[in-house]
Amino acid sequence: MIVNYKKIISLHFFIAYLLFPTSIFANDMCQKIGEVVKGKWEFDDSRTFSFIAGQPKLILDNKELEISSCLVTRISALFFIDNNMVNIRFNSNRQPENIYINRKFYKVTQHTLSEPTEAPEHINPADHFVAHTSTNYPNLYQIMQREDIAKAFGTIAYKFSPQLKIETRECGTINAFYSPSTKIITLCYEYLDNGDKAIEQTYGDAPIPIKANMKTGILAGVLLHEIGHAVIHLKNVPLLGSEEDAADRFAYVMMYEFSSSDPERLRDMVYGNLAYTWSFRQDILTKILTGHSRYMDEHPITEQRYYNLICLAYGSNSELFGKLRSSSKLSDDRAERCTREFNQVREAVSKISWESE
Structure with missing residues (x-):
């Protein structure tokens, strides 16, 4: 079974909500946006869409589709629904003006008011996510306690595997990990807090939306990396090489699929x-003192992970990441292979079976 990334879930939109408060995520806002644009809307070639209230669903071309996630701002609403990514752009009156479906553009031409029907709710987030109490990071704990955040994390876990659970907790160290024995992904509050500090220290003068996106990248990166480990374990994915490297590559491909629009x-x-990855590099003295032991860890050394990510990014979009390639001094020999590297990983991920275990 070929993977359908959009059917799994829009992880990026969820994570953006955690760190980008001008956006609104999850069921409550999906329902509210259904009220704002309720009725049947026609666009360019007589295609139509309308919303169903309750656990949000959309009727697109007379087909009922379940919305897996929403990101709503003052000017647009974005959804992942079954096989389609939908972006509705509003006019100044907060009404749909344009609609993008799977990167194709249409102009909204006509509106017929109709009353939406109710739809039932499904996944119980409490079965797939728990936020443990924290004395040292009360702000992070309060965020993770929120009902919409719990629903989002629970849905993410369930969509990748009904066996998977996610937890946030204090670990006493900066870490995140997946346990095959319990099938739980643990995100340590220390890791999340350290990521926030790393961006503030490196890009403290950057505009708030850019820093929010960068922090999103850190959280998305670690969550998708650990989901990569879980997928390898739960789906029995065969490997010819390091599992850590495979999880890194899985994480970038998924991040790209969820965010390339x-x-x-x-x-x-x-x-x-990249900024967070680079912050873990060892200084020269530490390298001398640790000797060869740093090469014995199952994780690739920081510098190698850093350049592997640069290569995957450049290979996925050479125009977007051309400046990154130049500033990082990625060699011409490696750069020439980056598109092939990215496509190989993308093809491998696409062949994972997403049928229930």
Whole structure:
């Protein structure tokens, strides 16, 4: 079964909500946006869309589709629904003006008012996500306690695998990990807090939306990396090489698939991920003192992970990441292979079976 990225979930839109408060995510806003644009809307070639209230659904061309996630701002609403990515752009009256479906543009031409029907709710987030109490990071704990955040994390876990769970907790160290024995992804509050500090220290003068995207990149990167480990385990994905490297590559491909419709945000996310990755490099004295032991860890060394990510990014969009390639001094020999590297990983991910375990 070939993977349908959009059917899994829009992870990027969820994570953006955590760190980009001008956006609104999850069921409540999906329902509210259904009220704002309720009725049947026609566009260019007589195609139509309308909303169903309750657990949000959309009727597109007379087909009922379940919305997996929403990102709503003052000027647009974005959804992932079954096989389609939909971006509705509003006019000054907060009414649909243009609609993009799978990167194709249409002009909204006619509106017929109709009353939406109710739809039932499904996944119980409590079965797939828990936020443990924290004395040292109360702000992060309060965020993770919120009902919409719990629903988002729970849905993410369930969509990748009904067996998977996600938890946030204090770990006493900067870390994130997946446990095959419990099938739980643990995101440590220390890791999330350290990522926030890394961006503030490196890009403190950057505009708030850019920093928000960078922090999104850090959270998306670690979450997708650990989901990569979970997928490898739960889906019995065969490997010829390092699992850590495979999880890194899985994470970037998924980040690209979820974010490529917004190139500037994807770029910021990659820069944030790179900044955090680079912050873990060892100084020369530490390298001397640790000797060869740093080469014995299952994780690739920081510098190698850093350049692998640059290569994947450049290979996915050489125009968007051309400046990154130049500033990082990625060699011509490696750069020439980056598109092939990205396509190989993307093809491998596309062949993972997403049928229930």
